[in-house]
Amino acid sequence: MGSTWAVDLADIGAVYPWQGLELIMVLAAVAVWIIWHIVQIKQENNDYADDIAQFGSKEAIKKALDDHPI
C-alpha cells in the first residue's frame, strides 16, 4: 500500500500493514492460543485445590449447600 489514495481501487488488493509477514503473525497467534490453554488449565487446577483446601471439609460443604441452596 502506498502513501496516497489517488489510485484506481480496481488495482488495489490487501491494504493491511506488515504484508508478507502473515506466517509469522499466524505462528505468534497460534502460540498465544496454545499457551492460553496451558495457563488456563493450571489456573483451574490451582483454583480447585484452593477451594478444597479452604472449604472442602464435610461441615463446610454442608454449610455451603445451606448458604447457596438449589
Add this chain to the structure above:
Amino acid sequence: MGDNLAALTTVFTEFYYWVTVVFMFLIHVGFCMYEVGASRRRNHLHTLMKNTMLIPLVTITFFFFGWWIYWAFPNGPWITGPLLTDAAAPNAPTSPTMGTNLGDRITGVFWAAFLLFSWTAASIVSGSVIERIRSGAFWIIAVMIGSVTWIIDAAWGWHAQGWMVKLLGYHDAYASGVIHAIAGGTALGVLVVLGPRLGRFKADGTARAFVPQNPWLVTVGLFLIYTGFWGFYAACNVPIISPEGIGGEITGSTWTATTIYLTPTTLGAITVNFLMSLSGGLLVGYLVSKGDPFWTYSGGLAGIITASAGNDLYHPIQAMFIGGIGTYLAYKLHYMVENRFKVDDAVGAVAVHGYAGVIGLIIAGFMLWGYPSSPYEGFATVNPLGQTIGAVIMFFVLGFVPAWIVSKILDGAGLLRVPKQVELMGLDFKTLHEEEAAREDVRRAEKALA
C-alpha cells in the same frame, strides 16, 4: 467489481451475510441465558463463562485452520479426489484475502457466517454438560467441534462439491445433520464419559428433577435462539446468483437464491417453512409434555431442526407435520435414554438437536426421494439410504466418536470433571463467598460512619 450490476450484487451479498451474522449472535446470547437459567444459583458464573469463552477460542482456531478445512476437504480427501489445496489457499490464515482487502469483499462475511455456525455447534454441547465439566476441558471440546469436526462434515455434506452430496445424494439445506446431529452426537459422547451430576439419580435408578433455577431466563433465552435461527436460515442461502454464476445444468437467465448446494430455493419458502415447522414442534411439544414450558419451547426448536434438512423444498404443511413428528420422537427418546442409560443431559440437547436432526435427515430422504441434490451433472439424487448413512456419519462418526475419544483422554488426565467437593459446594462458591465478605466489609464500614 466490474459493472454496476456486479457491484450491486457483490455489495448486497456482503451486506446480506453481515446481517445474518448479527442475527446469529442472538443464538449465542440465547444459549448463555438459557444455560444460566437452567443451572443452579451456585453454578451461574461458571456456566456463563464456560459458554462465553468458547467465542474467542472457536473464533481464533476457525481462523487458524477451520476455514481452510472447509475448502480443502470436500473430496474427503481421497474419497472422490485429492486434498483441494489450491481451492483452500485463499482461505488459509496467511492469505491476503483473509485480511482487509479491497479486491475481495465476500470472503470475510462468508467466513463470519460459517464461524457463527461453529459457535452454535459448540454452544449446543455446552448446555448438556453444565454444573460438572471443567471449563478447560469443555473449551478443548469446543475447539474440536467448532473448528474441526463440524467443518469437516460441512466440507463433506454441506458444500456444492462435497463427496457426500456427490456419492450419497446427501441433502441437508438448513443443517439438521451438519450442525444439529453432530452437536447432539458430540454432547452424548462427552456425557457418557463425564457422567451425571451428583445426586441426579436415586439409588433405585430413577431420576431426580433438577428444576431450572430461573424459568424466565430460560424462556427469554429460547426466544432469542428462535430469533437467531432466522439469521441462521438466511445465512445458509446464497442470496442471489445467475445461472451462469452457478455454471450447472440450470437453463435460462433467471437469477435466484440457492441453498449451499447451489440448488434453487426462495427466501419466502424457507421463511414459511421455518414458521410452520416451529409451530408443529410447539404444538406437539406442548401436548407430549402436558404443557411443560421447558419442553414446549424446546419442542419448537426440535420442530425446526427436524424439518431443516428439506425446508428449502417442503410444502409448509409437510414442514409442520415433520416438525411435530421429530419433536414427539425426540421427547420420547430423551426420557428413554435418560432412564435406561442414566445419561444426564441438563438441557435435552442430545434429543432436541441430535435425535431431531437424525430423524429430520431420514425423513428428508423419503420426502425428497429422487430430487436432484445438485445443479451439476453426475451427482446422486436424494434418497433414504444416502440420508441415513449421512445421519450416521454426522451423529456417530464425526459427533459421538471424536467426543468420546477426547473426553476419555481428558478424563484419563484428570482434567474432565470438577472435583466432587467443588461440585457439591458449587462451582461459584469461592466467588460468592468473597463477594459476601466484600459486602459485609462495606456494611461494617458504613455502619462505622453512621
